[in-house]
Amino acid sequence: MAAARHSTLDFMLGAKADSETILKGLQSIFQEQGMTESVHTWQDHGYLATYINKNGSFANLRIYPHGLVLLDLQSYDGDAEGKEVDSLLNKVEERMKELSQDTTGRVKRLPPIVRGGTIDRYWPTADGRLVEYDIDEVVYDEDSPYQNIKILHSKQFGNILILSGDVNLAESDLAYTRAIMGSGKEDYTGKDVLILGGGDGGILCEIVKLKPKMVTVPNIDQMVIDGCKKYMRKTCGDVLDNLKGDCYQGNCVNLTEALSLYEEQLGHLYCPVEFSKEIVCVPSYLELWVFYTVWKKAKP
The missing domain is CATH 2.30.140.10 (Spermidine synthase, tetramerisation domain)
Known part of the structure; x- marks a missing residue:
């Protein structure tokens, strides 16, 4: 499938932009690429120039009077065309440095976004x-x-x-699973455990190693279980191969039943509680997650 490569180049000038000088100064670079030009102007709002190539690629150059200059370039995502785009962006960046006479406050060039790829x-x-x-x-x-x-x-x-x-x-997120389980601070030996929403099998795989009495795993979607037991085995091991093990059982329930299980657990919070929290970096999320451990407050 053909995909589009969207490249950007931003300039924040240290002084107000001389729009006409910038427009004329960059014109030759686009003409060298065989791109035709169409310019729109707005009184007090700068310029928008569109450059179109016969191969279908195009560029939008937006010049704001307060000093912001934006270049957006869209092209076919091919190796040869990608090199041409990089060359054009390099030339524009060098020419802008000349035109701005060292008043460029900031230049930002992001990696291209590939849109519509397989x-x-x-x-x-x-x-x-x-x-x-x-x-x-x-x-x-x-x-x-x-x-x-x-x-x-x-x-x-x-x-x-x-x-x-x-x-x-x-498969990289074992820290996330262990944090949900309490990071080793909880003793599950001989206890009944209810895992809500554990269709990926990650928590179940780890918790059965701690010798609980029985683990129950209700889930609303059998297809999640089927996909994970085939393609997420580094996370779930073999616990999803058979949903009835020595110390666990799993079943799929409808959404209403699952919500009633949540409400039943919340109903147990009838007394004052205390809590601790732990902050864990989940690798594939690229985020920090906060986990709370809640327990009954001791009587005075």
């Missing part, structure tokens, strides 16, 4: 930041009655489980 490498974080992963393969991509399920391979993080666009877990 593999989507861009995923937002929970707080709205865009992260580009080194994804090189779509391992699994299916729609269940509840959500879209993707498992993508990252060179750095291994296989990553993504549910409806949200990064859930990667």
Whole structure:
């Protein structure tokens, strides 16, 4: 599948931009690339110049009077064309330094964004930041009655489980799993444990090593379990191969039943509690997560 490469180059000049001088000074660079020019002007709002190449690539040059100059260039994502784009950006950057006469306060050139590629490498974080992963393969991509399920391979993080666009877990994220379990501060030996939303098998795999009495894992989506037991085995081991083990059992329930289990657990908070928190870096999320441990407050 053909993809588009979107490159950007930003200048924040230390003084107000002489729009006409910049426009004329950069004109020859685009003409050398065989790009035709169309210029729009607004009184007191600067210039917008569009340059179009016969091969379909185009560039937008926006010059604001207060000193901000933006160049956006879109082209086909090919090796040869990529080199031409890099060469053009280098020439524009050098010419801008000459035209601004050392008044350039800041120059920002971001890595190009590849749009419409076979593999989507861009995923937002929970707080709205865009992260580009080194994804090189779509391992699994299916729609269940509840959500879209993707498992993508990252060179750095291994296989990553993504549910409806949200990064859930990667093979690199053992620290996340252990933090949820209390980072070794909790004793699960001989106890009954309920894991809500554990369809990826990560917590179950780790907790059965601690000899609990019984672990129950309700989950709403069998297709998540099926995908993870085949493609996330470094995370879940073999615990999802059979949902009834020596000390655990799993089953899929509907959403209403799952929510009632949450409400039942919250209903146990009938007394004063104390808590501690732990901050853990989850590798594939590129985020810090805060985990709380809550316990009943001792009587005076």
